[in-house]
Amino acid sequence: MSDEKPPTGKVILITGAGGGIGRGIAVEAAKAGAQVVVNDLGATLDGQRESSAAAQTVVAEIEGSGGQAVANGDDVSDPEGAQAMVRQAVDTFGRLDAVVNNAGILRDGFFHKMSYENFDAVVKVHLYGAFNVSRAAADVMRQQNSGSLIHMTSTSGLIGNLAQANYSAAKLGIAALSKSIALDLRRWNIRSNCIAPFAWSRMTSSIKVDGPEQQERVDRMKEMSPDKIAPLALYLASDDSAETTGQIFAVRNNEIFLMSQPRPSRSVHRGEGWTMASVRDQAIPALKSSYLPLDVSADVFSWDPV
Template sequence: MAGVEGRVIAVTGAGGGLGREYALLLARSGAKVIVNDLGGARDGSGRGNTAADTVVAQIRDTGGEAVANYDSVATREGGAAVVQTALDTFGRIDGVVANAGILRDRTFHKMPAADWDAVLRVHLDGAFHVIRPAFPHLRDQRHGRIVVVTSTSGIYGNFGQANYAAAKSGLIGLIRTLAIEGRRHNILANAIAPLAATRMTEDIASAEVLEKLPPAHVAPVVGYLLTDESTETGSVLVAAGGNVHRVAQFQTRGVTFPEVPTIDQVAHRWREIVDLDGALPGTSPLA
């Protein structure tokens, strides 16, 4: 196979916004798409079939292959049902785009536990709930592509988004580990941090800024990461308004203390510890 042609790819939260763009592009490129969407509001409330059904109809009207799934990825059963829909309809699963998400923004000192839990359940747990049942199939066929949707909030932080940032940062740790575990099975895992004009960002940036961030700019990057030709794995890519760049971690040269230091000794050498001059790509001390 070449590109994504003939591949079966599940896209969560594909009833609108960026997820819809991913699903439509993948279908135009020859993939068979599971269009998952709960059909709820931006904060996760409510549900309905219209969003997913509309995208499936658009794909089929242009000669593509797609099937709708309305399960919530916030539960293990819902995530498993997304994968099962792929198996029941197309007989296999080749890729997952963990895109489903909600927003419940609030400053940390005012954030109720319910808002923390709800956001992590959809973004972080939701990715696990779909990827975990897909993973054995990807291993058995020695081929798989995984893309999780992170955020610049998860990379850099953002005011009023402690829950969202924590979930999105967790997804980066997830794909880095999946990249390590999946390497010998030809399973590649990456993260995309998109900036685009969708209902998730409609009141976060000005209309002037959002005008420069059409969702269509992001989809080809996600599409490439799902292709047979892609060899990228364990990477975080930011895509916004036509600009695409990779974000990586670096480590300073640091300081080695021959004996357990005192607080004053650490303080004395603090500038050396944090000095980024000559920093190198970060590596795990356990690698």
């Protein structure tokens, strides 16, 4: 990061910050002068609780470099856990300026093989987790008349991916949640934005390699450091981003993208109304050229990262 330190004096809560992207944001936030609540449940990749040592390790790293941080081991999928981590931020540092909803788990599987339990668990951590923590933080931020909520979405939800119906549904849901938060809370100067990160982390390390093409993709991803996500996240947490809300960004190595949001792309009109036959013979032929293909994320981001 540069010598600029926009988050100086800010209190930032980062969920899932025991490793990967969350850790990178926490460490850089502390370097930039923020006081950080490092939340991590200490769970396995599929969400089984292990230990909260990961959060404490990051806190020790931050404190060893002269920063200020506290560890939190509460569960984002539990509303009371979300309230507890927000309360800890306020009790420890006196306020809460920004939240990074980064915590997540994976339980990949093709849709026809996916169990209710695996769908439910992933949605609970990603989507409900983002709601729970943001909802708890909103009460504090409304009293302060300021705040920034930053949510990790994914191109798996924004575009699509194989064998990730649970993860994709949660991540696209987060984008809609963020937009609603931005609309509802702007009167209190509370911003809400999304980041779709490309980075090699514990979650992406679970990608199955089933051929040379997939291996090549994984090898490229290994070159994308999770630390690359921090500059945009910290900008969104800073006062400099006061006019940025309701947006979806993606970060891939040294590239930052502003992602589109659904809008009408083409329309047809028939004064006398439609029948099934006229839909078949007129509407669909007119619209079909604008159909979107069944892309996956790698099809859309098909060039090498820079």
